[in-house]
Amino acid sequence: MSRITKRFAETRSKGRSALVPYVTAGDPSPDVTVPLMHDLVAARADLLELGVPFSDPMADGPVIQQACERALSHGTSLRDVMGMVRVFREHDQDTPVVLMGYLNPVERMGVEVFAEAAAAAGVDGVLMVDLPPEESGDWTGVLERVGIDPIFLIAPTTTDKRLRQVSAAARGFIYYVSLKGVTGSQTLDTAELGNRLESIRALTALPLGVGFGIRDANTAASVARVADAVVVGSAIVQLVTRFPQAPEQFRAAAADLVREMRAAMDKARVAEVPAPA
């Protein structure tokens, strides 16, 4: 059983929704990332999502674009990101880590070389934003051979036919993009979200994480009522710019936000969700 599957089994058995903070690796500088990951876990994050910086993050809004630019200004490479996971794993064997990024840096390294290195570093899942199942070829096979879960996105516009396709290729969990737009967009209709997730559950037994547009504890709490996981990215990443000269204060503020969201999510009544098949 993968670390991700195990973690969702735990959170589901406790009847709670997992909290998944996203940070861009190397932002604002490479030395901040590993301590920040530990801080987020101490603030009761259940899984961590680590963004691999890319020069052309087409699906990201301004907050994560700028995070990529800051990380790249320090030369943070895919290899560096895996190095951070390796160092993180020296002190944390339990918290699943998912890499999220774009295909080109991975292809440049070579998909198989990447998969081996990521598995050796302790990466548990990989989400390539610009790699839909239609183009993924042997991607899922390569990851599965090294024990990494391929994570895929679905959207409000995804048809049932494609949803079945995604569900067949995905492992670990499925990431539901809760609104039209890029990361960091505003407004999320949580009532509509609940209905949509119900119909998705009819087609897949995988846990459903929800992300894009979750900015505060209240929204996190209402999403937690209907989703297996709440992914929070831009709201955390934008704290970097509040403390441009003080990365320790950024780490503290990020941990505070995660703690606040966790508390609000725990208070919210968690809906019954079917156990994994």
Add this chain to the structure above:
Amino acid sequence: MKQEIDWAAFPDARGHFGPYGGRFVAETLMGALDELQAVYEKYMKDPQFLAELDADLQHFVGRPSPLYHAERLSRELGGAQVYLKREDLNHTGAHKVNNTIGQALLAKRLGKTRIIAETGAGQHGVATATVAARLGLECVVYMGAEDIQRQSPNVYRMRLLGADVVAVKSGSRTLKDALNEAMRDWVTNVDDTFYIIGTVAGPHPYPAMVRDFQSVIGREARAQHLEMTGRLPDALVACVGGGSNAIGLFHPFLGDTSVAMIGVEAGGEGVATGRHSAPLCAGRPGVLHGNRTYLMEDDNGQIIETHSISAGLDYPGVGPEHAWLKDIGRATYVSVTDDESLRAFHRLTRTEGIIPALETSHAIAHVLALAPSMRADQSVIINLSGRGDKDLNTIARLEGIEL
């Protein structure tokens, strides 16, 4: 070319040209691309749509554009006869409008009320703003902050036409970043918005669709050359940014195996300096902007900044069909430096009384070198993709003249 290739079979149903092309986008765009592909496939077979497109190309764009025998230049070069396919004479001054007319008609069929576009040199932005004005559609054009500086006449034209020109300040602040930003707008406003991509790049169906709309260039040129000379040309030469004017000229000739095809990339300060925009000459395959193609990237797979004197060629990728034509050897790709293209700009202006765009000047520069090595009974067609009015500020500045 020993093996017969069925050119009409490319791309395949999912947009692949051999290993290139495809649809590498976030899930949030898949629905919109499926919808676009469905209308594009439906209407490209619809006689009424095609008749409307033809009428617009004739009466609004001014097609067919002439194929002009540049006799004086040919004589001076002392080799092949040089013919110019005069896309600069189109309404708005470049080939770009062939595509925006077509896509705008599709937008109308889809009932979209808002048009967005990316632009580099501003020619595609002007061509988009023009069709949006004509159809009464809201128009937003994304343009790199650096390009806004060097192509200010086109920025003003777009604003006169009612477009909202948005300065893109992310990344390298040029065409590739404008494309990223337009994609982000599209994914956010997909219900009422149609994204008109200006070149044969992006996710499927854009490379195929833009090619089909631009192929009017090659269809006309082929018939015109046959009528004027009784034979096919020996070579076709076009500049390649994303590759739309080049593929528009090349595509109808692909089955004519005697016709050589040469795409000219921007060599900037010289390919050896690393400061250029020539992915086919000096890049390697990767994935950017929704398709697999040749790219300019560093060892870590990050896209690197490009350089060209011409904003319209300043792009780190290239249309996937060109990547494939290069690999199978059906077309060849060369590069020309900033300085060579400037010399060609002046040469054509002085010998033929035609002021070409700086993008186009790259194609001309290659022919200045190529034609003398050919016989006088041979011929070359240059795609004269655009006129140079938009570049006068750039050129004057280089010569120390204040306009």
